[in-house]
Amino acid sequence: MTDATETSSDLILFHWPQSRSTGVLTLLEALGADYTLKPIDLGAGAQRAPDFLAINPLGKVPTVLHGEAVITEQVAIFIYLADRYRNAGLAPALDDPLRGPYLRWMAYYGSCFEPALINRSLQREPAPASRSPYGDYDTMLNTLVAQLERGDYLLGDRCSAVDVLWGTALAWTTSFGLVPALPVIQAYIDRLQARPEAARTRKINERISAAQTQQN
Numbered sequence: 001m002t003d004a005t006e007t008s009s010d011l012i013l014f015h016w017p018q019s020r021s022t023g024v025l026t027l028l029e030a031l032g033a034d035y036t037l038k039p040i041d042l043g044a045g046a047q048r049a050p051d052f053l054a055i056n057p058l059g060k061v062p063t064v065l066h067g068e069a070v071i072t073e074q075v076a077i078f079i080y081l082a083d084r085y086r087n088a089g090l091a092p093a094l095d096d097p098l099r100g101p102y103l104r105w106m107a108y109y110g111s112c113f114e115p116a117l118i119n120r121s122l123q124r125e126p127a128p129a130s131r132s133p134y135g136d137y138d139t140m141l142n143t144l145v146a147q148l149e150r151g152d153y154l155l156g157d158r159c160s161a162v163d164v165l166w167g168t169a170l171a172w173t174t175s176f177g178l179v180p181a182l183p184v185i186q187a188y189i190d191r192l193q194a195r196p197e198a199a200r201t202r203k204i205n206e207r208i209s210a211a212q213t214q215q216n
């Protein structure tokens, strides 16, 4: 990682601890990428600063700048980075039979899990299953759980970028009680959290949080 005060990397992650950008930070660490981290203090409203809104008008992290390219939305960022740093071996190649399932679980996160989660957290009445992007919550979750029961990782015994995404997401969603910490889910979270990139990410997040506490 390059500190935000240095300028050696043209790959920039706008990030804040305890937010969805922690998954991307973990991925960058897993890929061994050279990147610059720019903290966006969500509590202080830095995501609404004009400079940041000019990059991502939604005012959301994770946001990635790679040279001139702006990449937003976790799933797009994960696919992009894992392919760009393909030598790290975290993305099945285009002609690999696991490429389809890999993309399936990437997309499942954004188009099924996230909308289901928001409905659940707001205790909102979901749309009828036939008009909902994820059917119903239980089927959405049971489908994921059934896949996790098939192996250590979503692609079986091969750990890939999609596990970094889900491992991080399930860690925070179970901690908020939005997803039940079933034994198979907890074992998966623990497996991902035990990896070195997760430990490095925790340290980076602690440093950012400590710096913020000092400022206040």
Ligand SMILES: N[C@@H](CCC(=O)N[C@@H](CS)C(=O)NCC(=O)O)C(=O)O
Residues within 6 Å of the ligand: 018, 019, 020, 021, 042, 047, 058, 059, 060, 061, 062, 072, 073, 074, 075
């Ligand atoms: N669709 C976005 C969602 C990102 C998102 O919701 N980020 C939250 C942090 S967890 C955020 O930046 N919230 C700040 C705000 O809206 O004020 C993605 O998938 O990356």
